Amino acid sequence: MHQDSANAIRDRVRNLIGDIGEGIYEREETAAVALLSVLSGQSVFMYGPPGTAKSLIARRISCAFTDTEYFEHLMQRFSTPEDVFGPVSISELRQDRYARKTELYLPSADIAFLDEIWKSSPAILNTLLTIVNERKFRNGGVLEDVPLKALIAASNEFPPVGSGLEALYDRFIVRLKVSPVRDRANFERMVSTSRAADSVVSAHAFSTAEWKDMMTAAELVSVPTAVFDIVDRIKTAIDGYNGKMAPADRIYVSDRRWQKAFSVIRNAAYLDGRDEVAPADLLLLCHCLWSKECEIEITEKMVIAAVSETAMADRGASDSWKASFAEFEREVRGAMFHKRTVYESVPIGGAECIRCAGTVKDFYDQWDLTLYIPACRMYSGDPDPGIPFDDNGNPAKGFSFRVVSGPAEDPERMKVEIRKTYNDSGFDTEPVIKHRAGDVKEITERETRTFAAAAGRLMDEISGMIADAESRVVSLSAASGSIFTSGVKREAMLSAADCHIAGLRDDRARVDNIIDMVKARGNLRSTRGA
Incomplete structure (x- = not known):
């Protein structure tokens, strides 16, 4: 695409978005994405409570074309096919032919808006499926082409579960949640101005011929491998989420919706003046992947996380580095710092032992005594009594020992209780700590x-x-x-x-x-x- 032509299209679309969104506070993105969907030839569903400018946005979007045939209808339980597709032609019936007079009704429109779509009858909705999917309308015995560019639908509810409307709902590639104005300044501006005009006259509107040329040109927009990598991350995130959920709560995105969503993304790149899809264009998938209100935030987080990973270091290289650093850190700390508290010990009888010295009082006598306990008992935390050793490594008959944990403020300051087995006299001693866990070691x-x-x-x-x-x-x-x-x-x-x-x-x-x-x-x- 020539750069001057690309800039001209981008500026024209930008100005058109501004014209359509004028006075529609906090719905600028909704209007822009809805316009993109229509310019891409894809139908759009707006979900939100009554009075949130859904109808206004649809009417404004019809002004994006210079030669629009616009049709609008508020659906209800008692709506009939005649209300949407036109009345039966009496003149045709007189000639024993069944046909509808479709002029000024949906089959002759290129932009159509159906409000409260899910309140309609099955007869209407089943016919809509063929129109939206194939751009065909069976008028009596004739299958007629429909000039519909896109169907815009709105509702404050979703299709009832088990109603058989899943196929039609899946044709609405772009889904937009429309909410009331929240910002105080915007609210004050809204209530202080007159009602926004239903239609706008824009000098930047496109003709149908221009639209068809743009649709054809958008098909040539390339999709780089990096973009497909992001989509793969999104699909993986959805699969991971679904693996944790019950079947009724899983997020389902059909192959058709993925394919049509990429059509929207290609058109977004083309209308933005580019001949290649950029990673940030995939943020538009936030408006394509959800089917229920509870899925909106979930899928948006998945998309944003996947796109933002484009700026992240290669995952394999990053994981490898982290593993190398963790191993290196363990090695350094193992060489530089003591892993555990170690007590002063001496070899007795071929084993490392802790020296325990104290004074033993026995009736009218007392004497100094030095015994030894296995050093391993200081580290095992075994509270059971044991038999100490004398200087020669022989069991000290008539004595026992027990290791007791230190106080709460210093549990490593352990105590050894030496007791005579027949009268419980003896002494307590605290083994000398050689070094504590975390103390620095000498390195070469x-x-x-x-x-x-x-x-x-x-x-x-x-x-x-x-x-x-x-x-x-x-x-x-x-x-x-x-x-x-x-x-x-x-x-x-x-x-x-x-x-x-x-x-x-x-x-x-x-x-x-x-x-x-x-x-x-x-x-x-x-x-x-x-």
């Missing part, structure tokens, strides 16, 4: 060099991933200014990407901390050596 010069080199490699890798992610965010941001995407969704997407970069920076800070620790231990060793 070779270990210092090895750790510093490994940390340097990890630092180079994480710095490269950060630079790559920052570059991706710049590219994503530059390509996220679609005229059909709201600023709120763009900000949410870029915010998620920024959070990812912040996480990478935190990882880099952890490497920095280890480098500082290694350098500090190296300096300390050099000082001691001097």
Whole structure:
């Protein structure tokens, strides 16, 4: 596409969106995406309570074309096919032919709006399915072409479960939730002005011939592999969600809806002046994947998360780096810090033992006594009594010991109770702590060099991933200014990407901390050596 032509189309559509959205507060995105859906030849469903400008948006969108035949009808239980498709022709009946007079009714319209669509009768809705799907209308014995560009429907409810309307609902590729005005300033402006005009006259409207040319040109818009990667992440997220839900609560997106949604996305890129779909264009899927109100927020989060991952470091490289760093951190901390509290011990009888010395009082006598207990009992937490050893490693007959945990403020300050077995006299002692868990160990010069080199490699890798992610965010941001995407969704997407970069920076800070620790231990060793 020639750049001048691309800019002209983009500016024209932007101005058209402005004309249609004038005075429609907080529904600018709804109007823009609904217009996109119609320009893409896809039907759109607006869901929301009465009085939220759904009808107004539909009427305004019909003004996007210079030669529009517009049809509108409020559906109800008592609506008949004649109300929508036209009355039966009396003159044709006189000639024994059944046909409807469709002029000024839906079969002759190129933009149609059906309000409260699900309140209609099955006879009407079944006929609509053929019109929307095939752009054909069976008028008596003749199958007539329908000039319908798109059907716009609205309701404050969804098709009843089990009503057989799933096929028709699935033809509404774009689904838009329309809510009342919430911002106070917008509310004040709304109630302070007169009612917005149902129709607008726009100098930027398209003719049907121009529309057909744009539809044809949009089919040539390319979809890069990176975009399909994002869609695959979205589909994976939906599958993961569905795997946790009961069948009735699962999100279902038909192959047809995926295909038609890509038609909308291609048109969005073309009308935005581009010949290739950008990752940010996929934010439009927020309006294509849900079928129930409870799915709106869920699918939006899935889409935004998947698109924002475009700015993230390669998942495989990131996971590999994290695994390497975790192993490196364990190795460094294992070499530099004691993993557990260790007590002073001496070898007795071929085993490491804890020396326990104290004074034993026995009736009218007392004496100093030194016994030994296995060091392993200090670490096992075994509260059962045991038999201590004498200096020669022989069992000290007539004595027993028990290991008691330290106080709550220092549970590692354990106590050993030495008792005579026949009268419970004896003494208590606290074994000397050689070093506590977390105390720094001495490391060799070779270990210092090895750790510093490994940390340097990890630092180079994480710095490269950060630079790559920052570059991706710049590219994503530059390509996220679609005229059909709201600023709120763009900000949410870029915010998620920024959070990812912040996480990478935190990882880099952890490497920095280890480098500082290694350098500090190296300096300390050099000082001691001097």
